[in-house]
Amino acid sequence: MKKTFAKDIQERDWVETPFLVREKITAMAKNGKPYLTLKLMDRSGEVEGRVWDRVEEFSAGFEKDDFVLVKGKASVYLGKMQLVVQELVRVSDEKVDIGDYLPVAERKPEEMVADLRSRVDSLRDPYLKGLMKAFVEDGEFLADYQTAPAAKTMHHVYLGGLLEHSLAVADLAEDICRRYPGLNRDLLVTGALLHDVGKVAELSYERAFDYTDEGKLLGHIVMGVELVEEKIRQVPGFPPLTRTLLKHLLLSHHGQYEFGSPKRPKTLEAVILNFLDDLDSKINGVRRHLDREVGREGSWTSYHRLYDRYFFREPQGGEPLEQDAPKGADPLPAPAPAKREAAPSAAKEQERKGKFGYSLADQLRGKSLDLFSAGEDEERRHED
Secondary structure (H helix, E strand, C coil): CCCCCHHHCCCCCEEEEEEEEEEEEEEECCCCCEEEEEEEEECCEEEEEEECCCHHHHHCCCCCCCEEEEEEEEEEECCEEEEEEEEEEEECHHHCCHHHCCCECCCCHHHHHHHHHHHHHCCCCHHHHHHHHHHHCCHHHHHHHCCCCCCCCCCCCCECHHHHHHHHHHHHHHHHHHHCCCCCHHHHHHHHHHCCCCHHHHEECCCCCEECHHHHHHCHHHHHHHHHHHHHCCCCCCCHHHHHHHHHHHHHCCCCHHHCCCCCCCCHHHHHHHHHHHHHHHHHHHHHHHHHCCCCCCCECCCECCCCECCECCCCCCCCCCCCCCCCCCCCCCCCCCCCCCCCCHHHHHHHHCCCCCCHHHHHCCCCCCHHHCCCHHHHHHHC
16 A cells, blocks of 8 residues: 655655656666666656665566565755665565556546547447447457556646547537537547547556557557558448548648648648647646646746746736735836937947847847747657
8 A cells, every 4th residue: 555655755754655666777886886776656756766785685676667665764865855765675566556656537437438438429420430339349449548648748648648638639629510510520529539549559558658669660640540440340331531531630630740740631620630639738738737836936837848938827816916006105106218229330230240240130030939849849749
């Protein structure tokens, strides 16, 4: 039974609880003695573990991705919490609850599966409905579909995240179809439910979230199209055009070639799916970042590497950004008008532009300054 979670550990705490070993590195200290550096994780986060004594004895008893019972003293080193491990022993899988070690969706799996079945029952196209029934009646697939995360790092990074994300995109598709008549509602909803279906095999999630070998070599888009084709063959008379349009939704849902999309969206439903997928993934990604910052002082989060920015948080208690002047106080005097600077001389202008004859503003003129794509392209190749 899990006693203490990583996020709750305080300096000088004595910790005696199981962790999942996410990383195991053997190194050599300056005195020539070996030591172990461990990344110990649970659903709340990670903490570093250091083993200085009995290194060979402990190291022989466990491997990366094993569960281990750790006993040690917590201390802060270089601003990070660290456990100095005194005892360490492997724990069998039967004695742990995987939900204590990997984050899980807030919605219960059975609730999401019921939602999925209801969505399938609402389809009017007999062929698309038959295709979706082939998926939900496949017990092995359904178990993976309700368990898999939607990504490794960007969004819905928890058990059940894939089904939660797919249902959310399907909900958005329903909203769009009510607002814009003439759309192929059944095709769009089916595409929403299946756009990331290849992630059931692209990602591994029995321990830490990672990519399978097949996932790294092929990717979830190709793997998803293969899964859809396999199930289509179980639906007699499936129309060739519907097959092509559905596959196009999967092949184009990343939107752009630079985001790993084999095709760009070339139907209205494909354009919509691309935007809805991106919308739900970004909302979830930013929300999770904000949730992790609860308790942080100030109005801004820490820097988000993938989104390349900080995010503003409304002050707790609804404090205004600027305090109004107290009633009865004298108004502040109006600022004096700014002096207008004289135009720079030719020599100063040349100095501003530098030896190349143009300034930074000249260089940036006409360039795209889209911050949302900066630093994110490589992750989006895999995860949206």
